[in-house]
Amino acid sequence: MNHLDELEAQSIYIFREAFNRIDNIAMLWSLGKDSNVMLWLARKAFFGHVPFPVMHVDTGKKFKEMYAFRDRYAKEWNLKFIREECPPVEATDETLPPAARSAARKTLGLKAAIEKHKFNALFAGIRRDEEALRAKERVFSPRGETGQWDFRDQPPEFWDQYKTDFPPGTHLRVHPLLHWTEIDIWRYSAREGIPLISLYFANNGKRYRSLGDEDITFPVDSTASTVDEIVEELLTTKVSERAGRAMDHEAEDSFERLRAEGYM
Amino acid sequence: MNAGPISATAAATRAAARQLLRIVIVGHVDHGKSTLVGRLFHDTGSLPDGKFEAIRKMCERRGMPFEWAFLMDAMQAERDQGITIDTAQIWFKTEKRDYTIIDAPGHKEFLKNMITGAAQSDAAVLVIDATEGVQEQSRRHGYLLHLLGVRQIAVAVNKMDAVGYREDVFTKIEAEYRDYLASIGVTPTFVVPVSAREGDNIATRSQAMEWYDGPTVVGALDSFQLPATSVDRPLRFPIQDVYKFDDRRILAGRIESGRLHVGDELMFSPSNNTARVKSIEVWPEPSDSDARPNTVGAGQCIGITLDDQLFVERGEMASHTTNPPVETEVFRAKLFWLGRKPLEKGKIYKMKIGTGEAQVTVQEIEHVLDTTDLSSSTTSKVERNQVGEVVLRSRRMLALDEHTRNGRTGRFVLIDGYDIAGGGIISMEGYADQRQLVTQRAKNITRVQHGVPTDERERQNGHKGGVLWFTGLSGAGKSTLATKLERALFDRGYQTYVLDGDNIRFGLNANLGFSPEERAENIRRVGEVAALFSRAGLLTITAFISPYQSDRERARKAAGEHFHEVYIKADLGTCEERDPKGLYAKARTGEIKDFTGISAPYEAPDTAELIIDTSNLSIDQALEELLGYVEKTFRS
Numbered sequence: 001m002n003h004l005d006e007l008e009a010q011s012i013y014i015f016r017e018a019f020n021r022i023d024n025i026a027m028l029w030s031l032g033k034d035s036n037v038m039l040w041l042a043r044k045a046f047f048g049h050v051p052f053p054v055m056h057v058d059t060g061k062k063f064k065e066m067y068a069f070r071d072r073y074a075k076e077w078n079l080k081f082i083r084e085e086c087p088p089v090e091a092t093d094e095t096l097p098p099a100a101r102s103a104a105r106k107t108l109g110l111k112a113a114i115e116k117h118k119f120n121a122l123f124a125g126i127r128r129d130e131e132a133l134r135a136k137e138r139v140f141s142p143r144g145e146t147g148q149w150d151f152r153d154q155p156p157e158f159w160d161q162y163k164t165d166f167p168p169g170t171h172l173r174v175h176p177l178l179h180w181t182e183i184d185i186w187r188y189s190a191r192e193g194i195p196l197i198s199l200y201f202a203n204n205g206k207r208y209r210s211l212g213d214e215d216i217t218f219p220v221d222s223t224a225s226t227v228d229e230i231v232e233e234l235l236t237t238k239v240s241e242r243a244g245r246a247m248d249h250e251a252e253d254s255f256e257r258l259r260a261e262g263y264m
Numbered sequence: 265m266n267a268g269p270i271s272a273t274a275a276a277t278r279a280a281a282r283q284l285l286r287i288v289i290v291g292h293v294d295h296g297k298s299t300l301v302g303r304l305f306h307d308t309g310s311l312p313d314g315k316f317e318a319i320r321k322m323c324e325r326r327g328m329p330f331e332w333a334f335l336m337d338a339m340q341a342e343r344d345q346g347i348t349i350d351t352a353q354i355w356f357k358t359e360k361r362d363y364t365i366i367d368a369p370g371h372k373e374f375l376k377n378m379i380t381g382a383a384q385s386d387a388a389v390l391v392i393d394a395t396e397g398v399q400e401q402s403r404r405h406g407y408l409l410h411l412l413g414v415r416q417i418a419v420a421v422n423k424m425d426a427v428g429y430r431e432d433v434f435t436k437i438e439a440e441y442r443d444y445l446a447s448i449g450v451t452p453t454f455v456v457p458v459s460a461r462e463g464d465n466i467a468t469r470s471q472a473m474e475w476y477d478g479p480t481v482v483g484a485l486d487s488f489q490l491p492a493t494s495v496d497r498p499l500r501f502p503i504q505d506v507y508k509f510d511d512r513r514i515l516a517g518r519i520e521s522g523r524l525h526v527g528d529e530l531m532f533s534p535s536n537n538t539a540r541v542k543s544i545e546v547w548p549e550p551s552d553s554d555a556r557p558n559t560v561g562a563g564q565c566i567g568i569t570l571d572d573q574l575f576v577e578r579g580e581m582a583s584h585t586t587n588p589p590v591e592t593e594v595f596r597a598k599l600f601w602l603g604r605k606p607l608e609k610g611k612i613y614k615m616k617i618g619t620g621e622a623q624v625t626v627q628e629i630e631h632v633l634d635t636t637d638l639s640s641s642t643t644s645k646v647e648r649n650q651v652g653e654v655v656l657r658s659r660r661m662l663a664l665d666e667h668t669r670n671g672r673t674g675r676f677v678l679i680d681g682y683d684i685a686g687g688g689i690i691s692m693e694g695y696a697d698q699r700q701l702v703t704q705r706a707k708n709i710t711r712v713q714h715g716v717p718t719d720e721r722e723r724q725n726g727h728k729g730g731v732l733w734f735t736g737l738s739g740a741g742k743s744t745l746a747t748k749l750e751r752a753l754f755d756r757g758y759q760t761y762v763l764d765g766d767n768i769r770f771g772l773n774a775n776l777g778f779s780p781e782e783r784a785e786n787i788r789r790v791g792e793v794a795a796l797f798s799r800a801g802l803l804t805i806t807a808f809i810s811p812y813q814s815d816r817e818r819a820r821k822a823a824g825e826h827f828h829e830v831y832i833k834a835d836l837g838t839c840e841e842r843d844p845k846g847l848y849a850k851a852r853t854g855e856i857k858d859f860t861g862i863s864a865p866y867e868a869p870d871t872a873e874l875i876i877d878t879s880n881l882s883i884d885q886a887l888e889e890l891l892g893y894v895e896k897t898f899r900s
Contacts, residue, residue: 001493001563001564003283003284005563005564006563008565009518009563009564009565012565013504013518013565016504016505016516016517016565017504017619019505020504020505020578043547044547045516045565046507046509047507047509047512047514047545047546047547047567048509048547048548048549049509128353129353129354129355132354135353135354138380154377154380155376155683155684156376156377156379156380156602156684156687157380157684158379158380158382158383158384158412158677158687159383159675159677159687161616161677161684161687163682163683163684165614165679165681165682165683166682167682181355239313
């Protein structure tokens, strides 16, 4: 088994474990490169089926290419697709910096969706290499009743024995991609022939490295127009992946505050 | 709108060639783990743009000198307190390969986080502060790494700048720690003197320590081996789930060791059913059916279908019929405890082993180990952050392996309430593989009705048939009391007979030795014979040490309601003093191995119908009690 085979096997193991142990689980699909790989892995784990709902918590501010992608593949891949809306920015914590407030809409939308569908757990495609706080995440990550993450007291997790016993009312985030890196995602997408959104590829010297909302996501300088060139670029770049995501950089702990409140 | 499916490319092919090794950095708090990581990144040119500046700013804001540790310490609380709370991961590369660095907290309170980090690693760097020397956590972490299965360890003796780069300081610490590791069976791959703050011997050789001629930390990392795959070991395929898709019944799971081929006969444990592999299922379905895989191996998450619609469920372990896993309901374990409440003797926990679950009782806490000085004590509790050697008993048969034979199927966790509270590795030392004892080989057999009904026998004899099962240590008085009781009962008109250990081994069980398996088989046969005698109307008395609870339970099952367990009780000291056959003396000198009470376990009964304490009673008193019991119980 090579490195990509190992990553894939670990993700499939996590999917199957969560699906077996937890009732009423769903997957978050943000339409970005990571969640597309996550969806692909789920289809592998369950032999072409996705036996749980796939949910897009929509800010209404995604790129048009992302919406087109969503509408096409939700149908083609026969997904149990759910779309839920986010509340307006006025509903968010006004003490947060502006871009973080914009991101906090998603947290509120997510909480409402969980409440509405009574999901006990959600698959989320975060990776440890994206951000230093995510690096401290567990694969099976319990959340409090209001969705908050207690990062000071997380359950031990070893030997692939995940914490799957919880008092009623606990909500879980399950992270099948936690052990992947950005380059892994690209190499795997290429190997498997996973469809990709064109925004990731360079156009007029710019490309998006990470896709969020249109108004708070910015492209980076790049001439990489194929997956190969993207991988080459990532091997040499020293620009961090989320450099184009404004909300991470407003204050030293703005991302920590978002995450503690339930942001992914 | 999208670039569409793309074929495998040159970049993807290169990815396969590049290796990844996962390294955990452990050690006592403040010994400089996070600083070492920061330095490793800086000196190998792995820092992202702006990161150095960002850390500098954070330090300025706090009015402190530059602190490398901030690279890993992502939480506000960690930066404010200058400690690592939870394990973090970060990626870097050397010329040779890619690394995931896992930084594990050194604080005792965060041991669960250290274990979470260490258990994901292929190798470890253990950091020791040259100014403080070997500390409590240095020892504890070394021990736990070994227990968790991390076999490649480099020790970095840090802060050498603070001790004037003196060789004698380093040599003393190296010797002390090597001694400790040797005592737990670990040989560190390298011991490297470093200064993380100054960058000595991290990626480049130190000018200040020319007396050192070993590798740098990067050199040590690059010398580590990738984890070996266990495809050449016996097949272990724990069933994770069973899916019913498109009329296929797919058994899904990960192969933990060995290989599996289409057409192989698989045995499922503990149910002991067998069937053949019909297909290996994959998605996407290959367009050419010849391209379907025919063989899969360790590490792969797979799905198979069988040629026979067996009932198989999650938790069963598939293997080949040769080299199957051990079947047992009792085993020994070395475990580390993380629970808020201590592990207690007699308490029931949920055990997770592979994909299986079982309720287990803590039958014995043999030792509690102080990992800092390896001294052991006997208590009835294992407190948080301690290591204990215990015996666990399950209510149902388990399929497992000894940890030394298969690391992945020989380990488990315990759940207390909702929490994972401990993890352990399995040893079967002194306990029998019960597979042979529960496997019935003959098929197509039916029971025949007897010509004489039981109540007619009872009426003619004037008493019921039954089994008085004497158990107890060698020297407790079993044989003495059994033969005296036999005489006394006979004199009172009872049909009675004694089955005695040594006598049976002259005949019926002449082909059995004293291994745990053979002892269990010895007792299984005696149990069956005693049950037959009892159905023949005899009051059968057996005198066997019969140290294992499982074996006595099996004998009870054979004889049914007429089984009476009699615990002939005497403490080890008393028995050893009596030593009627001189066996204890031989066991003490090691001449006899596996001797109950000395080098093999004795599991005292907790549900005996009668206890005869021979350290307090004379033979006559004991006999009187036994006679009273028989008259009351068996006279019809």
